Amino acid sequence: MALLDVSNLNVEFPTRHGTLHALRDVSFTLDKGERLGIVGESGAGKSLAAFAIINLLSKPGRISGGTITFEGQDLTAMDTDALRSIRGNRISMIFQDPMMTLNPVLTIGTQMVETLQAHRRISHAEAKRIAIAKLREVTIPSPEERFDSYPHELSGGMRQRVVIAIALLTDPSIIIADEPTTALDVTIQAEIMALMLDLCETHDVGLILITHDLGVVSEVTQRVNVMYAGRVIETGSTRDIIDAPKHPYTRGLIAALPQQNEAAQRLNQIPGSMPSLDGIPPGCAFNPRCPHVGERCRREIPALRALGEQQVACHSAEEVAALAGNGGSAS
Amino acid sequence: MTGPRETLVGITDVVKHFAGGGNVLKREKRKVHAVNGVTLAIRQGESFCLVGESGCGKSTLARTVIGLNAPTAGTITYRGQRIDDLTPKAMAPYRRRMQMVFQNPYASLNPRMTVQTILEEPIRFHFPRLSRAEVKAKVEEVMLSVGNDPHWGSRYPHEFSGGQRQRISIARALMVDPEFVVADEPISALDVSIQAQVLNVMMDARDQRDLTYLFITHDLSVVEHFGSRVGVMYLGTVCELAETKALFANPRHPYTQILLAAIPRLDASGFRHTRLAGEVPTAMDLPSGCVFHPRCPHANARCKAEIPALKDQPDGTAIACHGIEEGRI
Ligand SMILES: Nc1ncnc2c1ncn2[C@@H]1O[C@H](COP(=O)(O)OP(=O)(O)O)[C@@H](O)[C@H]1O
Numbered sequence: 309m310a311l312l313d314v315s316n317l318n319v320e321f322p323t324r325h326g327t328l329h330a331l332r333d334v335s336f337t338l339d340k341g342e343r344l345g346i347v348g349e350s351g352a353g354k355s356l357a358a359f360a361i362i363n364l365l366s367k368p369g370r371i372s373g374g375t376i377t378f379e380g381q382d383l384t385a386m387d388t389d390a391l392r393s394i395r396g397n398r399i400s401m402i403f404q405d406p407m408m409t410l411n412p413v414l415t416i417g418t419q420m421v422e423t424l425q426a427h428r429r430i431s432h433a434e435a436k437r438i439a440i441a442k443l444r445e446v447t448i449p450s451p452e453e454r455f456d457s458y459p460h461e462l463s464g465g466m467r468q469r470v471v472i473a474i475a476l477l478t479d480p481s482i483i484i485a486d487e488p489t490t491a492l493d494v495t496i497q498a499e500i501m502a503l504m505l506d507l508c509e510t511h512d513v514g515l516i517l518i519t520h521d522l523g524v525v526s527e528v529t530q531r532v533n534v535m536y537a538g539r540v541i542e543t544g545s546t547r548d549i550i551d552a553p554k555h556p557y558t559r560g561l562i563a564a565l566p567q568q569n570e571a572a573q574r575l576n577q578i579p580g581s582m583p584s585l586d587g588i589p590p591g592c593a594f595n596p597r598c599p600h601v602g603e604r605c606r607r608e609i610p611a612l613r614a615l616g617e618q619q620v621a622c623h624s625a626e627e628v629a630a631l632a633g634n635g636g637s638a639s
Numbered sequence: 640m641t642g643p644r645e646t647l648v649g650i651t652d653v654v655k656h657f658a659g660g661g662n663v664l665k666r667e668k669r670k671v672h673a674v675n676g677v678t679l680a681i682r683q684g685e686s687f688c689l690v691g692e693s694g695c696g697k698s699t700l701a702r703t704v705i706g707l708n709a710p711t712a713g714t715i716t717y718r719g720q721r722i723d724d725l726t727p728k729a730m731a732p733y734r735r736r737m738q739m740v741f742q743n744p745y746a747s748l749n750p751r752m753t754v755q756t757i758l759e760e761p762i763r764f765h766f767p768r769l770s771r772a773e774v775k776a777k778v779e780e781v782m783l784s785v786g787n788d789p790h791w792g793s794r795y796p797h798e799f800s801g802g803q804r805q806r807i808s809i810a811r812a813l814m815v816d817p818e819f820v821v822a823d824e825p826i827s828a829l830d831v832s833i834q835a836q837v838l839n840v841m842m843d844a845r846d847q848r849d850l851t852y853l854f855i856t857h858d859l860s861v862v863e864h865f866g867s868r869v870g871v872m873y874l875g876t877v878c879e880l881a882e883t884k885a886l887f888a889n890p891r892h893p894y895t896q897i898l899l900a901a902i903p904r905l906d907a908s909g910f911r912h913t914r915l916a917g918e919v920p921t922a923m924d925l926p927s928g929c930v931f932h933p934r935c936p937h938a939n940a941r942c943k944a945e946i947p948a949l950k951d952q953p954d955g956t957a958i959a960c961h962g963i964e965e966g967r968i
Pocket residue numbers: 321328330348349350351352353354355356357366367368369584585
């Protein structure tokens with residue numbers, strides 16, 4: 309049995325102009341110690357997919373269907389108290405902005421001790437010992453001194469390290485990281501991602517890494533969900549999907565990267581842009597941008613189905629799969 | 640006329656400091672050393688990329704080049720004519736020839752103006768003699784050339800997506816037939832599939848109009864694709880200057896090497912970086928000597944004491960590094 313099993317998750321936002329379906333039939337699993345990427349453009353539903361797991365949906369968003377099974381329990385059926393014993397304890401979150409986690413008026417040490425004591429009956433001295441050990445583990449220089457620092461006394465990269473240390477305090481089995489390095493410079497990103505990889509491996513922690521960067525997904529994750537307009541449109545091993553994408557969107561996205569194009573030549577581009585939730589066309593949401601669009605695509609929503617080693621939601625996936633490996637040109 | 644390899648924009652020993660950093664309460668006024676002695680020549684027809692991490696002075700240098708900031712010291716020339724000390728009136732013709740595209744397409748277009756007004760404004764200012772019909776025709780031509788629907792004119796910026804807005808910004812820059820376009824992180828705020836669209840528009844404009852670009856980005860894979868030459872900046876100084884191909888094939892400066900190794904790669908071969916020591920210093924407390932020395936794995940006593948000059952190398956690149964000069968790197 310998977311550690312986490314998200315099955316047919318639906319999330320909606322009631323609005324004055326009707327209900328917006330932000331997530332549709334999102335299903336995925338995470339095994340112990342596994343690293344899963346969730347990739348897609350802004351607005352695709354990546355953050356919602358993660359927040360829904362730990363019931364952090366912003367109002368008036370709500371789960372309108374599906375189950376989320378973690379260590380055998382359905383989180384969607386749990387009351388707030390029970391969920392609190394899981395969130396920030398068994399499942400930790402890391403956000404793009406470290407100040408979502410850090411309290412600006414408390415020292416780092418105070419916050420770490422409070423987090424530990426909220427979930428465990430331990431003395432202050434013991435909590436402090438654990439906190440300093442974690443700061444050392446995320447390679448914060450002079451952790452004993454930093455324990456007494458305020459967040460504003462640290463650089464952006466150091467703050468995100470502290471957040472990682474806090475995420476690890478309670479020995480969680482899953483860390484959900486939502487664009488944890490997007491606001492950081494590339495050298496700091498590389499350091500922090502290398503650190504997270506390392507820590508997840510040594511502690512056998514599962515990672516759900518949300519990012520828009522296919523390079524980061526490739527470097528860090530073992531499996532990936534590609535999302536588009538609220539749905540998972542392709543899922544499988546990261547290597548398979550990057551080397552041989554079977555959904556025209558995934559294929560187009562990879563082909564559009566400068567790394568995949570001959571220098572100074574026009575890039576392969578996907579025309580148009582992802583629709584907003586109130587403008588999703590009938591049939592496949594990608595059909596207006598798709599080079600393989602057929603009549604059926606405008607009518608019938610493609611279900612996620614197995615094709616080889618991966619799963620793909622596309623009526624023309626066989627056709628796209630046959631193109632794989634012939635130069636990566638999407639259009 | 641200027642030949643294809645001649646200098647279009649000359650940047651010589653440019654320094655830009657800002658007053659007023661530091662803690663206001665403590666009344667300590669520390670200077671921000673944003674740009675500290677940059678010398679570069681941007682050649683006619685090239686796409687010169689400036690790359691470096693946030694706060695290293697890229698935007699400040701760009702704004703200084705096109706006259707939005709006065710340099711604290713140093714000079715800017717355009718086709719050999721000094722332009723950093725011109726009166727606004729004398730500067731006017733250069734303001735047409737040099738256009739800028741900004742990172743944030745949400746902030747850079749006036750939300751109260753229609754797209755038509757946004758596009759007509761610069762052309763009416765710089766070409767007051769054009770007739771109404773000529774202006775309209777020009778708007779239509781430029782909108783088409785950047786892949787926009789020419790009938791968007793009556794709409795407002797908020798009605799468009801980020802990518803569409805950025806193409807409107809590019810159209811606005813192209814309206815007055817510039818020779819030199821400074822683009823400051825023009826695609827950084829956009830989604831990947833939209834980045835490709837906007838980059839293509841910029842490359843098309845370059846080919847059709849023989850534009851010279853100063854393209855600023857922190858994304859090295861974009862530099863590799865778009866740039867003919869690259870300047871790598873660190874804390875207000877250029878540490879390496881090279882042809883794009885040469886830089887990516889053989890990065891020489893220790894900072895360039897670390898920067899390239901940190902790019903996440905689709906084949907998962909990235910993150911081969913050397914761990915950098917210490918915290919990233921800021922432009923308010925510049926390190927002595929080589930500004931990179933606190934993070935450099937090869938730094939020695941000389942690096943801590945003496946600022947390295949950007950020196951031409953036999954292979955045509957230029958590097959500011961004592962270690963390379965001494966042959967120990
Ligand atoms: N509070 C809300 N009310 C209405 N729509 C929302 C709300 N929060 C998110 N959404 C919508 O849900 C979609 C998915 O958002 P999100 O998961 O944040 O995307 P991503 O993380 O992939 O950028 C977006 O279209 C967004 O506009």
